[in-house]
Amino acid sequence: MRLGRLFILSVCAAMVALAVFHRRWLPPAYDPTQPLDLAAAWTFMTPLKLRLLSASPELCRAALLTSRLPVREHAHSGTAACPLEGVYTVGGGAVSLLPASFLASCSLAVRWSLFESQVAEPVTQAVLHTGLSRIRHVGSFACRDVRDRPGAQSSHATADAIDVSAFVLDDGREIPVSAWNASAPVGLYLHRMRDRACRVFGTVLSPDYNSLHASHFHLQATGFGLCR
Known part of the structure; x- marks a missing residue:
């Protein structure tokens, strides 16, 4: 009995020591128990942290506090048919939004927030050698079904997706998503933007997906990696 109790105490002591070591030596960016820092560089742990915060309102709110974007929380919003709780109005930051x-x-x-700072801005600079001034979108929340699947609620009905139609550059050029099949560098720019967005969002649909998306990127928080 005494040996058994000693063994249990030893295991407990080891677990406490491991927890202390973990907190002291593991940087927050690599610690899955710590909220995602939206101002930090992308690491191999970022996708996991995104998954974890999708299931944890507390982790999600903590991550959003590190965003450089202006956000305002609403306890209740939406419509009678599509009520929303704990949603946010998101404004533009260094890159403005239209609307x-x-x-x-x-x-x-x-x-x-990650898309703007770690995808849209660097892709614009890398491919087109200019800055990104504005992102044009056609909205996020819409209480409706998926357009080609009656009865299946759209991710727009839960404010989990936004549709982006164009990118406005610092030099005044506007690159519409409808220019998907343009020659380089415009076509390359749009394809690169789609591909990099797939690291951040759970679902990304482009003109490659179907004709309903010929003029915009559908960027969705939920999903399991569909990238078309």
């Missing part, structure tokens, strides 16, 4: 804001679930707001 100036959109309604988003916490998970979408977090992913949009």
Whole structure:
């Protein structure tokens, strides 16, 4: 009996020591128990942290506090048919929005913040050698079904998706998503933007998906990696 109790005490002591070691030596960016820092560089742990915060309102809110974007929480929003709780109005930051804001679930707001700073801006600079001034969108929240699947609620009905139609550059050019099949560098730019967005969002649909998406990117917080 005494040996058994000693063994249990030893295991407990080892677990406490491991927890202390874990907290002291593991950087927050690599610690899955710590909220995602939206101002930090992308690491191999970022996708896992995105998954974790999708299931945890507390982790999601903590991550959103690190965003450089102006966000305002609404306890209740939406419509009678599509009520929303704990959603946010997201505004533009260094890159402005047109229209100036959109309604988003916490998970979408977090992913949009990453998309702007770690996808849209660097891709624009790398491919077109200029800055990104504005992102044009056609909205996020819409209480409706999926357009080609009656009875299946759209992710727009829960403010989990936004549709992006164009990118406006610092030099004044506007690159519409409808220019998907253009020659380089415009076509390359749009394809690169789609591909990099797939790291951030759970579902990304482009003109490659179907004719309903010929003019916009559908960027969705939920999903399991569909990238078309």
